[in-house]
Amino acid sequence: MNVSNIRKDFPILDSRINNYPLVYLDNAATSQKPRAVIDSLVDYYENYNSNVHRGVHTLSVKATEEYENSRIKVKNLINAKSSTEIIYTRNATESLNIISYSWGKKNVHSGDDIFITPFEHHSNIVPWQELCRDKKANLRYVPLNGSGDIDMDKFRSQLSQRTKLVSITHMSNVLGTLLPVKEMIKSVRATPAVTVIDACQSVPHMPVDVQDLDCDFMCFSGHKMLGPTGIGVMYGRSDILNEMPPFLFGGDMISEVTYESAQWNDLPYKFEAGTPNIADAIALGVACDYLQDIGLQKIWDHEIQLGEYAVKKFKSLKNFKILGDRSKEKRGGVFSFHHEKIHPHDIGSALDKFGIAIRTGHHCAMPLVQSYGIVAASRASVYLYNSNEEIDKLIDRLSEIEEYFSGE
Amino acid sequence: MSELTDFDEMYQEIVLDHYRNPRNKSKLSRDFLETKSYNPFCGDEIELQLSINDGKLEDISVTGRGCAISQSSGSLMSEVVINKSINEIKEISLIIRSLLKNEEVQEKDLDRLGDAFALEGVKKFPVRIKCALLSWAALKDLIDQY
Numbered sequence: 001m002n003v004s005n006i007r008k009d010f011p012i013l014d015s016r017i018n019n020y021p022l023v024y025l026d027n028a029a030t031s032q033k034p035r036a037v038i039d040s041l042v043d044y045y046e047n048y049n050s051n052v053h054r055g056v057h058t059l060s061v062k063a064t065e066e067y068e069n070s071r072i073k074v075k076n077l078i079n080a081k082s083s084t085e086i087i088y089t090r091n092a093t094e095s096l097n098i099i100s101y102s103w104g105k106k107n108v109h110s111g112d113d114i115f116i117t118p119f120e121h122h123s124n125i126v127p128w129q130e131l132c133r134d135k136k137a138n139l140r141y142v143p144l145n146g147s148g149d150i151d152m153d154k155f156r157s158q159l160s161q162r163t164k165l166v167s168i169t170h171m172s173n174v175l176g177t178l179l180p181v182k183e184m185i186k187s188v189r190a191t192p193a194v195t196v197i198d199a200c201q202s203v204p205h206m207p208v209d210v211q212d213l214d215c216d217f218m219c220f221s222g223h224k225m226l227g228p229t230g231i232g233v234m235y236g237r238s239d240i241l242n243e244m245p246p247f248l249f250g251g252d253m254i255s256e257v258t259y260e261s262a263q264w265n266d267l268p269y270k271f272e273a274g275t276p277n278i279a280d281a282i283a284l285g286v287a288c289d290y291l292q293d294i295g296l297q298k299i300w301d302h303e304i305q306l307g308e309y310a311v312k313k314f315k316s317l318k319n320f321k322i323l324g325d326r327s328k329e330k331r332g333g334v335f336s337f338h339h340e341k342i343h344p345h346d347i348g349s350a351l352d353k354f355g356i357a358i359r360t361g362h363h364c365a366m367p368l369v370q371s372y373g374i375v376a377a378s379r380a381s382v383y384l385y386n387s388n389e390e391i392d393k394l395i396d397r398l399s400e401i402e403e404y405f406s407g408e
Numbered sequence: 409m410s411e412l413t414d415f416d417e418m419y420q421e422i423v424l425d426h427y428r429n430p431r432n433k434s435k436l437s438r439d440f441l442e443t444k445s446y447n448p449f450c451g452d453e454i455e456l457q458l459s460i461n462d463g464k465l466e467d468i469s470v471t472g473r474g475c476a477i478s479q480s481s482g483s484l485m486s487e488v489v490i491n492k493s494i495n496e497i498k499e500i501s502l503i504i505r506s507l508l509k510n511e512e513v514q515e516k517d518l519d520r521l522g523d524a525f526a527l528e529g530v531k532k533f534p535v536r537i538k539c540a541l542l543s544w545a546a547l548k549d550l551i552d553q554y
């Protein structure tokens with residue numbers, strides 16, 4: 001993979017921040033966008049802006065075609081059986097909420113169990129807390145073993161006919177830990193539960209195959225995978241989606257309306273009420289093309305290499321500790337670090353002065369960060385356009401910052 | 409890190425000194441008012457104790473954990489407000505707020521801030537203003553109660 005060529009496709013990577021070239025290491029929060037994605041937004045608004053599914057005129061036909069084409073690209077990216085299983089939403093958070101409201105309200109009852117893991121983003125915690133409170137169901141956490149990995153045997157022993165839903169992150173947005181989702185889903189198959197994968201940190205970075213994983217739902221956000229903000233995906237197996245009630249009601253989601261009642265439209269439209277986010281959906285399709293042209297396996301290999309390099313380099317900084325470090329088979333290109341004395345805010349502000357963008361704070365995963373006995377951490381996360389030289393810059397600056405704050 | 413010009417403005421030598429060697433951090437033993445203020449987004453924490461007698465702040469204790477700005481601000485604050493009357497402290501609190509929010513402040517008012525004036529550099533870093541004001545907010549809470 002030729003990183004310097006890839007970098008040329010991303011206009012923002014030429015920016016200078018505080019007179020230093022931008023080093024963007026906040027990809028777990030959102031990715032940068034290649035020119036092709038940005039251009040596709042302008043192209044839509046300049047050349048074929050019109051509503052979808054409702055007109056016979058040329059522009060509407062073209063917009064509908066492009067919108068539906070993008071759905072096929074997303075379907076291919078995650079190897080869904082059919083593009084009707086791809087529902088467009090605003091982001092992963094909305095996707096998870098739809099599952100909670102629509103599937104959860106109908107299928108979860110008093111005394112049932114919902115399982116999530118201790119690694120989840122708030123978006124994959126709070127909707128289930130609310131559902132469980134509403135239904136008097138139990139929100140349970142998948143148990144971990146002494147080394148902080150999923151304890152599969154214990155997990156299996158806790159599953160029962162009362163287990164109704166298991167929602168797990170594919171990769172932690174804080175620690176970069178990969179969870180054994182395939183194995184977990186296999187175990188859950190012995191129960192009536194549906195399985196949900198929060199793939200926010202996996203689909204953008206590695207080959208993901210929903211049929212191979214055998215999950216029932218998968219949620220991810222376009223903006224973390226080179227696409228624009230405002231467009232996300234809820235994948236669902238069609239037999240399950242067909243049985244689910246709609247979540248929003250109005251235009252597009254019906255097939256027939258009388259003054260008294262309405263007939264729900266077919267998939268995926270049943271879940272896409274109102275005029276959708278046409279431009280951003282089309283641009284997400286362009287992002288999928290971009291990722292596929294390079295190849296997700298290549299992107300993943302590159303990120304693994306960067307992660308390994310970074311972890312090795314971090315060891316040279318004796319007072320910085322990586323949280324929840326794992327071997328390279330069990331981690332991706334996200335790592336959080338902590339300094340005993342220097343607060344993440346000071347680290348973040350100081351790195352910014354050198355043009356280096358990282359994330360500081362609780363990373364929308366307060367329980368996980370707090371389980372390390374701290375309230376905030378610094379996080380660097382890489383993507384296809386990052387290089388070893390950028391990791392070097394990060395490490396060099398961190399050691400300068402340490403001197404600065406300790407006054408030595 | 410001589411390249412850091414703006415940055416040195418935020419972390420002036422005196423700010424760093426208060427961060428490394430915070431003042432007035434012994435807990436009080438006499439009658440005191442007490443509060444803890446907390447910024448959930450970054451986990452900055454300030455614990456404040458005030459011993460007020462006859463409308464005057466006779467002793468203060470500031471402890472906590474968090475970033476250099478939040479912690480040094482607490483320490484700087486303790487030095488400015490100790491031995492002042494509650495009314496004066498209220499005025500000083502308003503001055504520091506105006507300063508950090510980039511509102512106009514008169515020269516003679518700035519003088520009243522003492523070393524806490526060194527926090528001025530934070531105003532160029534809007535996301536950090538909350539850090540600088542954390543201890544001052546705790547102070548206001550307690551004084552308003554008094």
Ligand SMILES: Cc1ncc(COP(=O)(O)O)c(C=O)c1O
Pocket residue numbers: 028029091092093094121123124169171172173198200201221364
């Ligand atoms: C693992 C994970 N889940 C969910 C989300 C929520 O994504 P969004 O804010 O785009 O809905 C994120 C993004 O921060 C994430 O990293």
